[in-house]
Amino acid sequence: MKAVRIATRQSPLALWQARHVGSLLTQLHPGLEVSFVEMTTAGDRFLAAPLSTVGGKGLFVKEIEQCLLDGRADLAVHSLKDMTSVLPAGLLLAALPVREDPRDALCGPAGLTIERLPRGARVGTSSLRRSCILRARRPDLEIVSLRGNVQTRLARMRELELHGAVLAFAGLKRLGLESEIAEVLPTSLSLPAVGQGVLAIQCRTEDVAVRGLLAPLEDATTRVAVTAERAFMARLEGGCTVPLAGHATVVGQTVHMRGLVGRPDGTKVVEGERSGPVETALAVGDALAEDLLARGAADILRDFGRASAPES
Ligand SMILES: NCc1[nH]cc(CCC(=O)O)c1CC(=O)O
CATH class of the missing domain: 3.30.160.40 (Porphobilinogen deaminase, C-terminal domain)
Structure with missing residues (x-):
């Protein structure tokens, strides 16, 4: 194979992840030409509505999968966390690279911790899982819904003058935003989402050439945990x-x-x-x-x- 087209969403995190896989592939296969097919998905278009009311996490993934099925791209890079448990016929998760840190992180002023949040503090998150876990530990907290990409959520946190916000450490790290983190939450405190921190590289099941290119990116330990x-x-x-x-x-x-x-x-x-x-x-x-x-x-x-x- 001389060239591969990688389908990706246009958010900064999705682009980082697609480019990262692109550069791993060119290191592994010198001379391989990598290009990107950038898409805006339904999930990106309906940012105003709560995700659970507009069709769920599959929204970020479906249009990219259709792009692969139509032959407009050869592989796609997703956050595994955004994928539903059933994949469409004809596609597979060809490679799961070594997992990034799966923990959640509390963003906010330096020195802030969950324990030190004042009574009744307002904390931002878009996830039911994080709200549930935060409220179970600190029923006094007020959870404020934050949607959109990572930078948008951090900007909203400041605009709304929230005490803090909980995001995935992996996304912050990939975007070079670790300085926003006040406390990395141990998994014993904030149990991560299924697949958090894992990149899923997807291609057509029948495409043995692309599967061959992707095979060296697979990490066996990550595959076991994800299974x-x-x-x-x-x-x-x-x-x-x-x-x-x-x-x-x-x-x-x-x-x-x-x-x-x-x-x-x-x-x-x-x-x-x-x-x-x-x-x-x-x-x-x-x-x-x-x-x-x-x-x-x-x-x-x-x-x-x-x-x-x-x-x-
Ligand atoms: N729900 C959006 C999403 N999907 C994957 C990540 C982070 C990266 C990852 O888990 O691999 C994020 C951002 C977040 O939850 O803060």
Whole structure:
């Protein structure tokens, strides 16, 4: 292959991620020509409405996938976190590179921590998961909805004079915005979203040439963690406007996963964990979902689940 076209959204984070994969590919395959097909997706066009009411996280991904299916591009780079558990026929996640730091980060003035937020502080986030987790820990906090790309959210945080805002560490790091971070939240405090920090490189299943180019970017450990996390999400997606968190790590030959389902206001949180050999990653995620369902997640899904998926 002499040239590949990479489909991407036009947000600064999406462009950074696509260019990053483009440069990894040219390092691996000297002489390969890389070009970019930049798209504005429905998710980018309806920024004013809460994501859960305009069709969910699949919105950022569907048009890019159609671009691949139509042959207008050869591969796409997504944030795995933005992808639903079912992929369209004919496409696959050909490579999952080494995961970036999956933790959430509290942005705001230096020295700020979740513990030090004053009573009744106003904290920005666009995610049901982050709202639920914050409120469960600090019921006095007022959660203010922040939408849009990373820079837009930080600008809104200042405009609205919020005390702070919670964003993904990975996105801030990629954009060189680490100086905005006051506290990186441990996963024990803020359990990450399924797939957070992982880049998903997608192509047509039948395109063996592109699959060959992408193969060296694959990280086996990331694949194991993602397999557990996405099995967990798939089992729970029946009610997808519900706060959901799931994070797996691999130590030696064991995959360990924690998961959480909660009420949006944080008044109830069902949490659990599960471990098993790496070859059983799918069963680990699935069994953890079953366990949470049996211990109260099914009630939460029944009360708060709707047809569309939230941003996580
Ligand atoms: N929901 C938007 C989104 N999708 C992926 C990331 C961060 C990068 C990643 O998780 O890989 C972000 C920004 C955020 O949540 O702050």
